[in-house]
Amino acid sequence: MFNxxxxxxxxxxxxxxxxxxxxxxxxxxxxxxxxxxxxxxxFIPFNAFYYxxxxxxxxxxxxxxxxxxxxxxxxxxGAVVYMLLAIGLTSLLLLVFNxxxxxxxxxxxxxxxxxxxxxxxxxxxxxxxxxxxxVVLISFFVFLFIVENxxxxxxxxxxxxxxxxxxxxxxxxxxxxxxxxxVVYGVxxxxxxxxxxxxxx
Amino acid sequence: MENVVELKGIKKAFKGxxxxxxxxxxxxxxxxGFVGANGAGKSTTIKMMMNLLKPDQGEVSVFGLDYKTHxxxxxxxxxxxxxxxxxxxxxxxxxxKRTVAPAYKSWDDDLFDYYVDKFGLPLNKAMKKxxxxxxxxxxxAIALSHHAELIIMDEPTAGLDPIxxxxxxxxxxxxxxxxxxxxxxxxHITTDLDRIADYIAFIQDGDIVFNHSTEEVAENxxxxxxxxxxxxxxxxxxxxxxxxxxxxxxALTDNLKQVNDIFGDSVVIEHAxxxxxxxxxxxxxxxx
Numbered sequence: 001m002f003n004x005x006x007x008x009x010x011x012x013x014x015x016x017x018x019x020x021x022x023x024x025x026x027x028x029x030x031x032x033x034x035x036x037x038x039x040x041x042x043f044i045p046f047n048a049f050y051y052x053x054x055x056x057x058x059x060x061x062x063x064x065x066x067x068x069x070x071x072x073x074x075x076x077x078g079a080v081v082y083m084l085l086a087i088g089l090t091s092l093l094l095l096v097f098n099x100x101x102x103x104x105x106x107x108x109x110x111x112x113x114x115x116x117x118x119x120x121x122x123x124x125x126x127x128x129x130x131x132x133x134x135v136v137l138i139s140f141f142v143f144l145f146i147v148e149n150x151x152x153x154x155x156x157x158x159x160x161x162x163x164x165x166x167x168x169x170x171x172x173x174x175x176x177x178x179x180x181x182x183v184v185y186g187v188x189x190x191x192x193x194x195x196x197x198x199x200x201x
Numbered sequence: 202m203e204n205v206v207e208l209k210g211i212k213k214a215f216k217g218x219x220x221x222x223x224x225x226x227x228x229x230x231x232x233x234g235f236v237g238a239n240g241a242g243k244s245t246t247i248k249m250m251m252n253l254l255k256p257d258q259g260e261v262s263v264f265g266l267d268y269k270t271h272x273x274x275x276x277x278x279x280x281x282x283x284x285x286x287x288x289x290x291x292x293x294x295x296x297x298k299r300t301v302a303p304a305y306k307s308w309d310d311d312l313f314d315y316y317v318d319k320f321g322l323p324l325n326k327a328m329k330k331x332x333x334x335x336x337x338x339x340x341x342a343i344a345l346s347h348h349a350e351l352i353i354m355d356e357p358t359a360g361l362d363p364i365x366x367x368x369x370x371x372x373x374x375x376x377x378x379x380x381x382x383x384x385x386x387x388x389h390i391t392t393d394l395d396r397i398a399d400y401i402a403f404i405q406d407g408d409i410v411f412n413h414s415t416e417e418v419a420e421n422x423x424x425x426x427x428x429x430x431x432x433x434x435x436x437x438x439x440x441x442x443x444x445x446x447x448x449x450x451x452a453l454t455d456n457l458k459q460v461n462d463i464f465g466d467s468v469v470i471e472h473a474x475x476x477x478x479x480x481x482x483x484x485x486x487x488x489x
Contacts, residue, residue, distance in 0.1 A: 003304055010292070010299055011291075011292070011300070051289065056285055059253060060288065063279075064305075065274075065276040065277045065304055065305060065306075067273060200253075200254050
């Protein structure tokens with residue numbers, strides 16, 4: 001399975017060159033740390049889907065000695081690995097450019113990325129390739145919009161939930177958040193595996 | 202004789218096309234040509250052999266193993282070539298090798314270099330700049346570099362010029378020096394198969410019409426020409442398909458001996474090429 005990660009990196013080696021300028025652009029524009037962490041995380045995993053959008057790639061991967069389970073797993077594990085790398089690099093760039101940031105902002109960015117990945121990855125396995133990238137791009141902005149607007153709404157209108165969350169200590173909040181996101185991510189992973197195993201190539 | 206691939210009672214339905222029942226074996230150590238018109242079900246069958254498609258019913262076994270429990274072991278031992286380029290077009294052959302090679306335990310870099318050299322393939326040129334023939338050669342070099350016992354090819358000669366097709370067929374024959382190797386390849390260009398196949402599996406409208414050795418095909422199938430008055434309800438039974446023209450009839454038989462017994466010297470018997478067989482069977486008489 002490690003070979004599948006390596007494959008992503010070989011495919012994207014040219015994209016890597018624009019990765020740092022891309023992040024720098026956001027830093028210079030003064031974008032919030034959370035959003036930078038999110039955008040940086042999205043970069044490699046979603047590009048990987050973009051490269052593999054052609055039907056022939058699925059035929060290739062499935063003709064090689066990989067199981068479908070492994071192919072899906074490489075995407076889900078890869079996304080987390082790339083996210084950690086991207087966030088590490090982003091933090092480094094932020095330090096170099098003397099921008100202050102908190103671990104909290106980064107953590108929220110990472111959580112949002114995993115939530116977004118969990119919601120969109122199964123789409124790649126359900127639909128036929130073609131316009132997926134556009135669908136995902138649009139859903140990315142819709143997702144951002146919802147996060148920005150819905151969270152304040154929920155906080156105002158669902159006071160019991162809000163109070164529950166607010167009453168948690170920082171540690172509890174982290175544990176609770178991590179567990180929630182892991183469950184959502186896991187369910188998404190399972191769903192993608194089942195969908196992909198049924199898929200005719 | 203050992204079978205490398207066995208398809209038993211395979212059924213698969215699509216919108217507007219279905220495979221009703223396929224039973225087929227691919228014999229170990231031989232070249233089996235898989236022939237049929239465009240849309241007859243060749244690619245679908247090959248996809249089921251590669252586990253890219255799952256049959257609605259029936260069993261696929263490769264090397265005596267089934268895909269449910271031995272997917273990786275099976276695919277380790279298969280080399281594949283498809284009619285379309287499945288490799289990422291933006292990459293050069295060196296990078297494609299780097300993405301494919303680690304997938305196989307028995308990948309052999311020296312062997313790959315040997316084929317790259319033999320085919321005169323550039324390592325640093327993007328795949329999309331390759332001609333169709335070069336792409337085929339590149340796919341073949343990749344398919345051959347992990348000592349695969351079974352090589353499955355879907356229409357490898359489609360879109361190739363005649364000279365390259367001839368080279369390709371020579372190469373396939375060279376590969377068979379290794380007696381452990383089995384080659385299964387589909388084509389709608391029947392002359393390719395006439396030239397090199399040991400066995401011919403013929404598919405039409407999702408049914409395997411026959412799967413015989415080339416000798417058996419030559420012994421049993423023939424084109425018969427004669428006067429119209431020789432035909433009646435009984436004698437016609439010797440034929441798979443009869444075409445009548447004002448000057449007489451032309452027919453395809455799959456039972457040459459019976460034709461000899463019935464008509465003796467009163468008819469002209471000619472060798473039936475695969476193309477003849479395909480053409481006559483396309484006439485629509487269903488037959489097994």
